[in-house]
Amino acid sequence: MQTHQYDVVIVGAGGAGMRAALEASKGARTAVISKLYPTRSHTGAAQGGMCAALANVEEDNWEWHTFDTIKGGDYLVDQDAAEIMAKEAIDAVLDLERMGLPFNRTPEGRIDQRRFGGHTRNHGEAAVRRACYAADRTGHMILQTLYQNCVKQDVEFFNEFYVLDLLTDHDLTTEQIEDGAEVNATGVVAYDLASGETHVFQAKAIIFATGGAGKIFKTTSNAHTLTGDGMALAYRRGLPLEDMEFFQFHPTGLAGLGILLSEAARGEGGILRNADGERFMERYAPTIKDLAPRDIVARSMANEVREGRGAGPNKDYVLLDLTHLEPAHIDAKLPDITEFARTYLGIEPYTEPVPVYPTAHYAMGGVPTNIKGEVLRDGHNVVKGLYAAGEVACVSVHGSNRLGTNSLLDINVFGKRSGRSAAAYAQTVEQHLPIPENPAARVEAQLSEMRDRPDGERVAEVRKALQETMDANAQVFRTQESLEQAASDIRDLQKRYRNVSVQDKGTLFNTDLLEAIELGFLLDIAEVTVVAALNRRESRGGHYREDFPDRDDTNYMLHTMAYRRPTSAPDAADGHVEGYFDHVEDFGDYKVVLGSKTVTQTRYEPMERKY
Amino acid sequence: MTAVLENTANTAQDGQAGAVASFEVTLKIRRYNPEVSEEAIWEEHTVTAHGTDRVLDALHKIKWELDGSLTFRRSCAHGICGSDAMRINGRNRLACKTLLKDVNPDKPITVEPIKGLPVVKDLVVDMEPFFASYREIMPFLITSGNEPSRENIQSQADRDRFDDTTKCILCAACTSSCPVFWTDGQYFGPAAIVNAHRFIFDSRDEGATQRLEVLNDKEGVWRCRTTFNCTEACPRGIEVTKAIQEVKRAMITRAF
Numbered sequence: 001m002q003t004h005q006y007d008v009v010i011v012g013a014g015g016a017g018m019r020a021a022l023e024a025s026k027g028a029r030t031a032v033i034s035k036l037y038p039t040r041s042h043t044g045a046a047q048g049g050m051c052a053a054l055a056n057v058e059e060d061n062w063e064w065h066t067f068d069t070i071k072g073g074d075y076l077v078d079q080d081a082a083e084i085m086a087k088e089a090i091d092a093v094l095d096l097e098r099m100g101l102p103f104n105r106t107p108e109g110r111i112d113q114r115r116f117g118g119h120t121r122n123h124g125e126a127a128v129r130r131a132c133y134a135a136d137r138t139g140h141m142i143l144q145t146l147y148q149n150c151v152k153q154d155v156e157f158f159n160e161f162y163v164l165d166l167l168t169d170h171d172l173t174t175e176q177i178e179d180g181a182e183v184n185a186t187g188v189v190a191y192d193l194a195s196g197e198t199h200v201f202q203a204k205a206i207i208f209a210t211g212g213a214g215k216i217f218k219t220t221s222n223a224h225t226l227t228g229d230g231m232a233l234a235y236r237r238g239l240p241l242e243d244m245e246f247f248q249f250h251p252t253g254l255a256g257l258g259i260l261l262s263e264a265a266r267g268e269g270g271i272l273r274n275a276d277g278e279r280f281m282e283r284y285a286p287t288i289k290d291l292a293p294r295d296i297v298a299r300s301m302a303n304e305v306r307e308g309r310g311a312g313p314n315k316d317y318v319l320l321d322l323t324h325l326e327p328a329h330i331d332a333k334l335p336d337i338t339e340f341a342r343t344y345l346g347i348e349p350y351t352e353p354v355p356v357y358p359t360a361h362y363a364m365g366g367v368p369t370n371i372k373g374e375v376l377r378d379g380h381n382v383v384k385g386l387y388a389a390g391e392v393a394c395v396s397v398h399g400s401n402r403l404g405t406n407s408l409l410d411i412n413v414f415g416k417r418s419g420r421s422a423a424a425y426a427q428t429v430e431q432h433l434p435i436p437e438n439p440a441a442r443v444e445a446q447l448s449e450m451r452d453r454p455d456g457e458r459v460a461e462v463r464k465a466l467q468e469t470m471d472a473n474a475q476v477f478r479t480q481e482s483l484e485q486a487a488s489d490i491r492d493l494q495k496r497y498r499n500v501s502v503q504d505k506g507t508l509f510n511t512d513l514l515e516a517i518e519l520g521f522l523l524d525i526a527e528v529t530v531v532a533a534l535n536r537r538e539s540r541g542g543h544y545r546e547d548f549p550d551r552d553d554t555n556y557m558l559h560t561m562a563y564r565r566p567t568s569a570p571d572a573a574d575g576h577v578e579g580y581f582d583h584v585e586d587f588g589d590y591k592v593v594l595g596s597k598t599v600t601q602t603r604y605e606p607m608e609r610k611y
Numbered sequence: 612m613t614a615v616l617e618n619t620a621n622t623a624q625d626g627q628a629g630a631v632a633s634f635e636v637t638l639k640i641r642r643y644n645p646e647v648s649e650e651a652i653w654e655e656h657t658v659t660a661h662g663t664d665r666v667l668d669a670l671h672k673i674k675w676e677l678d679g680s681l682t683f684r685r686s687c688a689h690g691i692c693g694s695d696a697m698r699i700n701g702r703n704r705l706a707c708k709t710l711l712k713d714v715n716p717d718k719p720i721t722v723e724p725i726k727g728l729p730v731v732k733d734l735v736v737d738m739e740p741f742f743a744s745y746r747e748i749m750p751f752l753i754t755s756g757n758e759p760s761r762e763n764i765q766s767q768a769d770r771d772r773f774d775d776t777t778k779c780i781l782c783a784a785c786t787s788s789c790p791v792f793w794t795d796g797q798y799f800g801p802a803a804i805v806n807a808h809r810f811i812f813d814s815r816d817e818g819a820t821q822r823l824e825v826l827n828d829k830e831g832v833w834r835c836r837t838t839f840n841c842t843e844a845c846p847r848g849i850e851v852t853k854a855i856q857e858v859k860r861a862m863i864t865r866a867f
Binding site: 036037039040041042044045093094097098099100102103104105106107108109110111112134135137140141144148149151152194223224225256257259260336340343344345458459460502503504506507508509510511512 | 644645646647663674675676678679680682683684685686687688689690691692693694708710731732735738742746749750751752754758759761762763764765766767769770773774777778779780781810813815816
């Protein structure tokens with residue numbers, strides 16, 4: 001075991017982590033720990049753009065962007081956070097440009113902008129050109145630019161280190177902590193993949209920027225490595241996860257594969273058609289049609305297929321039609337995604353429509369934070385020294401459905417904010433807080449137990465069963481019955497997980513072992529997702545209950561806060577939180593308790609969501 | 612299907628253009644585990660693959676169903692993160708972008724780690740020397756004077772000048788396909804030069820002179836023998852050799 005001391009430790013080197021690092025390392029001794037080389041992070045897979053009301057090509061203002069974000073999230077958005085994000089979007093884009101990001105340009109040489117789903121002029125009048133972009137590899141350019149600037153600023157990285165535990169000075173899983181009492185995060189424990197050694201990082205401030213958990217589903221745009229590590233670690237340490245029932249299914253995944261085809265395809269004029277060639281979105285969203293928000297488009301597509309209007313021999317997908325666009329225009333604006341269609345499906349998008357179907361894409365929920373990036377341990381108390389930003393976090397700017405491009409914006413705005421807050425806080429802390437005598441004990445026991453288990457079920461089988469039940473039962477359409485099935489499957493899989501074994505018993509670069517650990521994270525995230533979905537007996541944004549098809553503001557205009565607690569703990573998650581849900585789900589050794597948190601509203605009254 | 616081994620054989624796959632039925636495929640993999648032996652060995656596995664499966668799917672199938680100790684890097688699985696460059700039938704490619712049916716599955720497909728970087732285990736190499744060269748060419752925008760209050764102005768034509776080299780995903784397929792790099796690990800290699808090109812020809816950048824100085828080194832751009840291996844290896848379709856030539860020309864003409 002090795003021990004390190006830093007002022008700020010950032011976990012994750014995607015967009016949010018590196019944006020935070022650029023801020024934090026200016027004033028505090030900072031380390032970034034990442035399970036991947038930074039440029040491998042999934043920010044690089046984002047394609048279409050990053051919205052900011054620059055008004056470079058047409059009239060726009062950040063207030064409209066705020067409104068679109070709130071409406072897009074079906075009013076479960078914290079409006080103060082959305083306002084900050086839309087306002088600071090402008091500087092976030094300009095910062096990136098000045099750091100070197102090669103945006104596409106207007107004829108005047110300014111940053112070019114294009115249309116994107118749910119982004120409108122004057123509160124829904126028509127689609128507006130708000131997304132700043134670099135062809136269809138905007139995320140790639142953001143990731144590269146941030147890494148380049150980390151190189152410039154000499155940021156210290158620990159690459160291929162897996163963070164497997166969070167150290168705090170109170171055990172939140174069992175202790176009853178008073179309202180207002182101080183709880184501190186003191187460090188993290190990491191595993192160096194190359195050597196198999198554990199490293200303890202003591203830190204005055206820690207930022208989680210570990211990304212999403214798309215691998216709980218079978219059909220997903222997400223990388224193999226998106227296993228919800230940060231979310232699961234927080235959850236295991238007794239912290240709540242917020243709004244986990246809201247998962248975004250991106251409408252245009254390559255059919256059967258789930259590989260993402262950017263919404264920019266529709267922003268540039270692409271049209272979705274059913275087997276009859278009908279532009280079906282005209283029926284579902286008469287004003288902005290194919291550029292309606294993702295939840296609506298995904299549901300409409302799934303509905304077309306369900307009602308027998310799907311294309312293909314099995315009528316199980318719809319078609320993304322780009323054939324009316326000029327090939328030169330496609331090459332200039334959408335080169336990567338058209339190449340995906342050619343490489344993976346052998347489809348030529350110049351002349352043939354591309355088979356597409358919704359793919360699990362983005363977790364709206366996550367570790368709850370306030371607008372400074374500080375992590376909450378309940379409805380309003382923060383954990384001192386702990387921050388989160390990006391997909392792992394829930395601020396909540398996305399509410400129940402994120403608008404396209406707002407994730408790249410989120411990582412930049414809240415990455416920067418959390419980096420700043422963490423460094424500022426670290427400067428106020430004179431000495432590192434004590435950590436337990438043997439801080440790596442829990443991790444080392446977990447790893448050796450997994451490695452030494454002689455014979456058992458394969459990790460891949462349990463993972464496959466998890467992904468299949470999630471796709472079948474907790475996807476675009478959900479019911480009480482399907483969710484109960486998923487919950488019961490997950491209960492069973494959690495038990496089977498205790499008997500999985502790995503074949504690689506070695507010390508060096510043991511990816512077999514780490515895949516087994518990651519499966520544990522996935523199971524925990526799927527568990528929270530399903531329990532929260534069972535409790536929310538309404539339909540809102542990305543969470544659609546066929547048995548409760550309407551939004552129910554009377555009972556559910558609240559954020560869900562899910563806690564894992566011992567079976568003996570009281571069911572009310574937290575007495576001092578405004579209201580709590582009575583749904584409790586027993587998992588044998590522990591239970592999932594659901595508290596709630598008020599949605600912050602500033603100036604926008606919830607309205608019916610029509611496009 | 613990206614995610615898991617089995618194939619949705621009866622769903623979207625069937626009837627799609629280019630789809631083929633399931634078939635047996637043998638992978639002949641270069642295995643090396645220093646904890647077991649100092650010697651690398653060849654190992655063969657046969658698995659059932661489906662129409663649109665890629666080499667990565669076959670590797671996963673082996674790892675997940677047959678031998679968990681098979682070690683390789685991967686992440687996004689669609690050619691954008693740059694983790695899984697490997698030598699497949701003697702040519703550098705991304706495993707996630709190489710369809711099995713396109714590399715003649717009738718014969719065993721050989722899979723080896725990329726060359727010229729120290730092998731850590733099986734298909735995993737030590738990427739540090741590669742990233743060290745990258746860092747040396749100062750891969751960031753260098754400007755002087757006051758920052759503009761808004762964005763820098765750049766014409767689309769100026770932006771297009773370096774478009775090709777912005778596509779680089781740092782997978783090392785080019786550098787590790789270069790015969791000069793194989794014999795001389797000190798050589799910066801194509802990827803570092805590509806990333807220098809990306810900034811040298813960016814009209815906003817003022818660091819070209821410094822970068823050209825670095826690349827004028829004896830291990831710099833003049834070591835290139837124009838074999839075009841790099842261009843052929845690039846999974847992003849970057850004209851790597853052309854970019855290197857442009858950097859050489861800029862060094863002589865000082866025009867960029």
